[in-house]
Amino acid sequence: MPGPQSRFITAADTALLLIDYQPQMLMGIRSDDPASVLNNAQIIAKAAALFGMPTVLTTITADSFAGPFVPEIAEEVFTDKIVIDRSSINAWLDENFVKAVEATGRKRLVIAGLWTGACATFNALEAIWRGYEAYFVADACGDTTPQVHERSVDRMIQGGAVPLTAQHFVYELQQDWARSETYQGVVDLLRPHSIFGNVQVPYGKWALRAHELDGAVA
Incomplete structure (x- = not known):
């Protein structure tokens, strides 16, 4: 059976999961410039919208702790999306999240989230264990220290997830400037x-x- 790197991602067979881009999480980033991480998240969100890729937005404890999904994505890119709020760090423990992912009909998932060590890593690994191909956008993720971010990236790769960058994601969807x-x-x-x-x-x-x-x- 071909591995996850045997073909390029496309909007026809891949879904994007954007996890916990919220004020509280952004303010805690110390592995990179938070503005840069948000910038890269905007790139992949806009690319998914442009190419018609199914996208799931989710937050954690939005009303009691972390705040709403950032408006730069939830309001400016996906104005008609319902943001799924949950309490579990691992989003796959939330029934509504699982249903939303299954509703995309895709078995290839590109994941980006805050923080890298929890909301990205847990969800990428769980996706693999559930039979999905998992990719993650490394420069659209961030954590409380460079060490935490880097070790989390290592763990995802060792677990079978494929790393991307935000611009790589865009170019892989475009493939040909003649399109x-x-x-x-x-x-x-x-x-x-x-x-x-x-x-x-x-x-x-x-x-x-x-x-x-x-x-x-x-």
Whole structure:
């Protein structure tokens, strides 16, 4: 049977799980800049929406402790999504979460969550044990220390989960810049979130245009 790295993820066979992007969790991140982690979470959320990938949003103790799912994703990207709140660190212990994942009809899951050592690791490993292929977006996860984050990443990889980065996730969905139906959408979503989008692409277009004008003059 082919392993999880034998083919690329696609919006047709993969679902995205975004776990516990909440104020309390973001404020506790010390393994990376919290703003960078949130930025990367926005990238994957927008890419999933652009390509029509089923996405599940979940929070932990939103009303009593951790606060609502961040509006940069819940309100700006997935305005019609119901956020599943739960008490369990391992989201798979929550019946509503399990039903939501099963409703996607996908057996390949891309997971990102706060914090890495709990809400990402527990859920990636549990997904594998339940028969899913699990991927995780390492730079969209964060934890209370670099050590906790790094060891959690190690554990997920050793358990069979495949690491991605946010931009890797986007490029793997796009695959070919000639895919005109999503090309401009990819450029637009990366523009405010990455060097590629806000510097390299505009510069490349400027340079190409300048070259064409030089050729016309010559």
